Amino acid sequence: MQSKPKSELIRIVDDGETIAVDLTGRMNGRGMYICRDPECLEAAWKKNAVRRSFRRNIEKEQLDKVYDELKREEKEVSQ
Numbered sequence: 001m002q003s004k005p006k007s008e009l010i011r012i013v014d015d016g017e018t019i020a021v022d023l024t025g026r027m028n029g030r031g032m033y034i035c036r037d038p039e040c041l042e043a044a045w046k047k048n049a050v051r052r053s054f055r056r057n058i059e060k061e062q063l064d065k066v067y068d069e070l071k072r073e074e075k076e077v078s079q
Contacts, residue, residue, distance in 0.1 A: 009033040014054040019062050021069040030054055038070040
């Protein structure tokens, strides 16, 4: 696991029902910070870091939606 400045990370939020990418850093709910690379989210899933951070089981389908959001965000930033 690498440490990075907060400015290089993106927040993912669990509001108790769904998880979403929080670009503003102000959404309500339990949050976790992760690097902007979608592969970081996949690595966090494999290490159960997502479940530990949100303190509940997350369905793979919910994580796939966040993964797609991160992919879109990555494309927008790189353009």
